[in-house]
Amino acid sequence: MNDRKSHGATAVVPEGYETWLDYAVTTLDVRTPELLNAFEDKPFVERDAMRSAAREELQALRAKAAQLTALLGPGGDHT
Numbered sequence: 001m002n003d004r005k006s007h008g009a010t011a012v013v014p015e016g017y018e019t020w021l022d023y024a025v026t027t028l029d030v031r032t033p034e035l036l037n038a039f040e041d042k043p044f045v046e047r048d049a050m051r052s053a054a055r056e057e058l059q060a061l062r063a064k065a066a067q068l069t070a071l072l073g074p075g076g077d078h079t
Helices: 021-028 030-039 046-071
Strands: none
Touching: 021 046, 030 046
């Protein structure tokens, strides 16, 4: 039996990733935005910086979710 998280019959999280969001951030297509910015009058942003920003945003969302869970409880009941 596979111990990886599954969200349905075929949506097993890929090996090496805790969640689909972790996978999405790691495999984020940063080439397209990099190329689009190259032809516009926008500051150049390196691929690693884009991935790092996405990881930081995911970490911030997780921290906020943890704060809300601590305040409201696991079921979100604040009564």
